[in-house]
Amino acid sequence: MSQLLGRQDCIESLRKDLVDLQGAILDVFSRTGPVRFSSWKFPDKLSCNLDMVALLEQYDFVDGEDAFNQHSHIVLLELVIDR
Template sequence: MSELLGHNDCMKSLRKDLVDIQGAIMDVVSRTGPISYTSWKFPNKLASDLDLVDLLEEYDFVDGEDAYNQHSHVVLLELVVDRYYTKL
C-alpha cells in the first residue's frame, strides 16, 4: 500500500471525497444552522472556519515532487478525518 502514498489518482479521489463530504456538511448546516466544533486537524480553529478551497490548493499533486506529494496525501487523509470528526 505504501507505493500508493502520494499517487496522483489516489489524491484525486481523496480530493473528490473531501468536496463531497463538505457538500453534505453544508447541506446539513443550511438546514440546522451553524454548530461550533473545533477542527480535529487544526485545533486552534473552528471546523466551520477552515477554507477547504485554500487547503485543496495548498495540498495538491505536484509532478516530480514525491516527498511533497506523500505529505499532501497524508494531509488530505487527515482532512477527511477532520470533516467526519468535527460533525459540523
C-alpha cells in the same frame, strides 16, 4: 500500501471525497446552522471555519515532488477525518 502514498490518482480521489463531504456538510449546515467544534486537524480553528478551497489548493499533486505528494496525501486523509 506505502506504494500508494502520494500517487496522483489517490490524491485526486481524496480531493473528490473532500468536495463531496464538504457539500454534504454545507447541506446540513443550511438546515441546522454551523456546528461550532474545534477542528481535529487544526485545533486552533473551528471546523466550520476551515477554508476548504484554500486547503485543497495548497495540498494538490505536484508532478516530480514525491515528498510533497506524500505529505499532501496524508494531510488530505487527515482532512477527511476532520470533516
